[in-house]
Amino acid sequence: MGSSQTESFEKMIGAISRLLKNGEMVVTGTLSPLPAAGCLLAKHTHAPDLEPMLYGDPENRLSEGLHEFFGVAQKGKVDVFFLSGLQIDRQGSINLSVIGDYDHPKLRLPGGAGSAMLYSMSRRTILFTMTHTKKLFVPKVDFVNAAAFDGETRTPWRRGGLSHVVTPLCVMKFDEDRKRVVLDSLLPGVTLDQVVENTGFDLDVAGREIPVMEPLTEEEQSALRGPVLEKMRTIYPLVCRMIWG
Amino acid sequence: MKDKLMTAAEAARMVEDGMHLGVGAGMAMNPMPVIREILRNGIRGLTLTPVLTGGYVTDLLIGAGAVETIQFPQIVLDEFGLAPHFRKWAEAGRLKLLETM
Numbered sequence: 001m002g003s004s005q006t007e008s009f010e011k012m013i014g015a016i017s018r019l020l021k022n023g024e025m026v027v028t029g030t031l032s033p034l035p036a037a038g039c040l041l042a043k044h045t046h047a048p049d050l051e052p053m054l055y056g057d058p059e060n061r062l063s064e065g066l067h068e069f070f071g072v073a074q075k076g077k078v079d080v081f082f083l084s085g086l087q088i089d090r091q092g093s094i095n096l097s098v099i100g101d102y103d104h105p106k107l108r109l110p111g112g113a114g115s116a117m118l119y120s121m122s123r124r125t126i127l128f129t130m131t132h133t134k135k136l137f138v139p140k141v142d143f144v145n146a147a148a149f150d151g152e153t154r155t156p157w158r159r160g161g162l163s164h165v166v167t168p169l170c171v172m173k174f175d176e177d178r179k180r181v182v183l184d185s186l187l188p189g190v191t192l193d194q195v196v197e198n199t200g201f202d203l204d205v206a207g208r209e210i211p212v213m214e215p216l217t218e219e220e221q222s223a224l225r226g227p228v229l230e231k232m233r234t235i236y237p238l239v240c241r242m243i244w245g
Numbered sequence: 246m247k248d249k250l251m252t253a254a255e256a257a258r259m260v261e262d263g264m265h266l267g268v269g270a271g272m273a274m275n276p277m278p279v280i281r282e283i284l285r286n287g288i289r290g291l292t293l294t295p296v297l298t299g300g301y302v303t304d305l306l307i308g309a310g311a312v313e314t315i316q317f318p319q320i321v322l323d324e325f326g327l328a329p330h331f332r333k334w335a336e337a338g339r340l341k342l343l344e345t346m
Binding site for chain 2 (some may be wrong): 030031067076096097103104105106107108109110111112113114115116119145148236238
């Protein structure tokens, strides 16, 4: 993998890191290498009291693995959780099950794996994607595995919902009043047109000045390539070899 | 205390056509010797509940045609990607899915 792709992933990790606040209890689930790196980077920079609980971490204090993760979330102890989807729509719903018709899908995906509960029970959820295309960011998902918010019948146990979406091109945020995803900032080196052209719904950019994320600082860069990467290699060895060699 | 030790083949013989089978799942801690014996016995019509998410064993049992109904929150081969047999059978509408969200 080329160095520009490495830089692209590092920008996303930086963007994720900066969304995390000191003292938050933050959990990453299966197949979440960039969020895990973002958590570690935040802890090594601006958020030393962050409490990351990273699935797959050999030093994880949980004894029963994934099972216990869900228990922690159901107690309402998770401040930030990360989810993704093969489709994400304007309302922040995610699809992890099927592309096309449910009974005869064009593509059968792995499934939601508790995402509905986690989206409800985490104080805020950050969505992340490894690509940014119109196929992924669609007006309406084919199947809703988990929703960013409750409709008129808000459930009493719902604790939070969508906070941000981090992609290789930009950071989006959830507009609580209008219940829709809007553009928040561009990653360095990305143009507004690129984002608009590759998103299948209106990101509410008309007449708005969209800021560009500050590049990674030297402190962030050296933490990322130093202690963060060292730890990451124990959790996601394959992915780390792919990204950093 | 009663001796519960038995061979994998003896254990697998407790699984019959049409049973509801629970298996430890994911990509680690799978009872592979017993699963291989179940496959050799040509078992059919299972309802399968992988605990918690389905991985290698689930995909193998589906690919061998042993599973009629699958109850699951997720089936994936983790870092190795989508489960190919699950995908093929589900896309063809040949599995009864009890999917939990």
